[in-house]
Amino acid sequence: MERTRVGSIDVIALVDTVQAYPAAGVYPKAADVASRYSGYLDGEGRVELNFGCFVLRDGATTILVDTGLGPESNGQLLAELAAAGVSRESVNAVIFTHLHMDHTGWNLDRATGKPNFPNARYLVPKGDWDHFGGQNDQFFKRDVAPLEALGRLDLLEGERVLTQSCVALPTPGHTPGHTSVVISSAGERGFILGDVVISPIDVAEPSLENSFDWNGTIAGETRRRLLDRLSGDGSLVGGSHLPAPGLGHFVRANGATSWKPL
Secondary structure, eight states: OEEEEETTEEEEEEEEEEEEEEHHHHSTTOTTHHHHTGGGSOTTSEEEEEEEEEEEEETTEEEEEOOOSOGGGTOOHHHHHHHTTOOGGGOOEEEOSOOOGGGSTTSBOTTTOOBSSTTOEEEEEHHHHHHHHTTTOHHIIIIITHHHHTTOEEEEOSOEEOSSSEEEEEOOSSSTTOEEEEEEETTEEEEEEETSOOSHHHHHOTTOOOTTOSOHHHHHHHHHHHHHHHHHHTOEEEESSSSTTOEEEEEEETTEEEEEEO
């Protein structure tokens, strides 16, 4: 858990868990990725991915961005929230960057089926609701579909003002409805990225396709556009899978962009 601020907005990075994957599995079209980017890999040549979530506090409003992998992976989101002094009851909105199962795992209590965040609206990108709802996706059925019957679901289309300082922004490619959160407060900027960037390798080589993107072409275009924007304006960046706890900046020097953690 790490806490920082963007203007008057509290930004709290939470780590549900960390897992590592073979580089060739994450970047299957790049046979030499392990040799070219060995400095970004662990000792076994794997890409270590953080499974992170973020809390944004804007005055009396508390927003949770994503809910991690969940209890089956020994996820620590609920413990991380408690350590940060954020009660589940205080969360007003849960917004999903997208509906992959590693972002929806703590939505509901497994024993009771009740929302883990009892006073929150759950804000779901409509593009992902339509996409995953049309598939036989067990995790969508377990974690997301019940929110509609519980009367907790709000679908997002296009840009959506969340608070005075926070706006949901479509950033498609990783999934059809992938959404990020833009923060602007007191002349400072922040950007909760979701999975537009998976690892520092994507920052260095944004055209490199990874195995998790729904549409590699659209994802690459979104990635390049946002790397240009965020390295140019100095935004604080929160990335779901960037090295824990996932907070830092994109920095451009000599024509190359890199990830600089806080």
